[in-house]
Amino acid sequence: xxxxxxxxxGNHIELTxxxxxxxxxxxxxxxxxxxxxxxxIQKGRRRQDALELEKYKYIRKFNDLPLSYTHLVAVVKxxxxxxxxxxxxxxxRSR
Numbered sequence: 001x002x003x004x005x006x007x008x009x010g011n012h013i014e015l016t017x018x019x020x021x022x023x024x025x026x027x028x029x030x031x032x033x034x035x036x037x038x039x040x041i042q043k044g045r046r047r048q049d050a051l052e053l054e055k056y057k058y059i060r061k062f063n064d065l066p067l068s069y070t071h072l073v074a075v076v077k078x079x080x081x082x083x084x085x086x087x088x089x090x091x092x093r094s095r
Contacts, residue, residue, distance in 0.1 A: 002083075003034075005041045007058070013041055013082045023087050029066040030089060036062055037087045040072045054078045055085070065089055 002014040015038065024031045044060035058074045065072065069089030077085050 003038060005038050007041050007046065008043060009046065011078065011082055013076055013084065015041075015084045019084050019086070023084075026086070027088050029069075030072075030087060033065070033072065033087075033089075036060075036065075036072055037074050037084075040074045040087070041076065041084070044072075044074070059090075061092075067091075 002016045003020075005013045005015060007013060015034075020034065023037070030037070040060040041058050044058040047057050047059070049055040049057065054077055056076045056078060058076065059071050061071050062069075067089065068091045070092050071090050072087060073090055074087040075085040077083055
């Protein structure tokens with residue numbers, strides 16, 4: 001069953017079980033971060049990919065992520081049913 005999400009721009013996006021399985025398999029440290037990934041899409045900053053115009057990255061800062069991650073990134077493909085491709089953690093240093 002897909003998790004329906006609406007971003008702050010009014011787009012409806014799906015996080016399918018297949019995509020969640022991909023995230024949990026390839027990024028097992030995020031296994032307990034599903035709600036944070038949803039929040040990243042709902043409230044995060046969005047940037048369009050320069051080469052694939054239908055692809056967007058949502059990014060949001062969290063204080064309690066695993067490893068040394070400071071932000072989550074959710075990659076969304078905006079075609080047909082607008083779905084999450086993947087998600088991962090990153091470490092951004094303060095400037």
